[in-house]
Ligand SMILES: [Zn+2]
């Protein structure tokens with residue numbers, strides 16, 4: 001499917017959508033630094049007649065329009081990543097070391113076009129456009145919730161879209177239940193006793209203990225978790241020692257744990273600590289474990305997902321609607337979906353023929369912009385359907 005095949009938009013609207021995306025792409029901003037982005041968003045929303053609140057969750061923007069009991073929240077995240085772009089395009093990042101490498105530039109553009117169109121239509125309810133800062137692990141959704149984004153008016157449902165370069169443009173994932181994983185972060189500091197590299201009997205080797213911890217922790221997924229339940233334990237960093245002939249006194253390990261179900265999510269901190277504690281005791285070392293929750297799993301409400309699936313089927317055709325995709329990547333859309341029934345979609349954005357295949361968070365990430373009108377149409381049609389005067393349930 002190409003941009004001009006969507007039924008919803010004029011050529012001028014598609015051109016504006018792409019212009020917005022490229023403008024945001026040229027001017028990426030890190031989490032809680034989205035000053036320019038949020039100013040532009042607020043401008044467009046105000047021009048379209050929305051009641052706009054700025055500074056919600058520091059750099060977030062919220063626009064509300066319409067009246068009636070029922071409110072639909074549309075969420076788009078705005079932040080970029082600390083990555084140096086390596087693409088050569090005329091819309092490449094103009095900011096050194098900062099890049100829209102996750103597609104959030106596209107999310108903002110799609111939500112803006114939907115917001116403009118919906119502002120021009122009468123509906124039987126209210127639309128709440130939520131432009132969120134700092135999705136990339138910095139807690140932007142939480143900050144907005146603390147600033148009251150889910151009140152006055154309280155949304156009856158929430159929808160959001162993530163571009164997805166693992167799937168070709170034209171395909172859309174609408175899944176009931178868990179879609180994306182919980183994200184936990186841990187740091188372990190193992191304290192041994194340093195000494196001469198040739199006199200090990202006087203030491204407690206922190207490197208040897210750390211190595212045992214890394215290996216033993218692999219048994220969490222292979223032996224504690226139900227084989228039919230996905231889970232990940234990853235060590236992303238291990239630092240210890242500095243020269244060849246000294247036994248290290250200390251080792252520091254950092255990693256992440258991902259789960260899709262509640263029981264594993266709850267059990268993981270204790271499982272990890274049992275292993276770290278047992279191994280350290282066995283080797284005569286001590287430890288400190290700092291286990292932090294970043295976000296819960298992103299779980300779609302089954303009945304709202306069914307409604308969204310009907311709309312998406314209408315837009316892209318049944319053959320392009322996927323229900324079989326899940327990912328162990330995380331999203332703080334989970335903060336909203338924990339409190340409001342809703343649905344998060346993955347929108348195919350890959351184009352093999354044009355070489356647009358780089359993974360999210362890579363310095364060559366780019367996507368087929370033909371996905372943008374599709375996403376904007378889905379948001380628009382879901383809002384129309386959910387807020388229509390005749391809709392009752
Ligand atoms: Zn990302």
Ligand SMILES: [Zn+2]
Nearest residue numbers: 102104135162
């Ligand atoms: Zn993202």
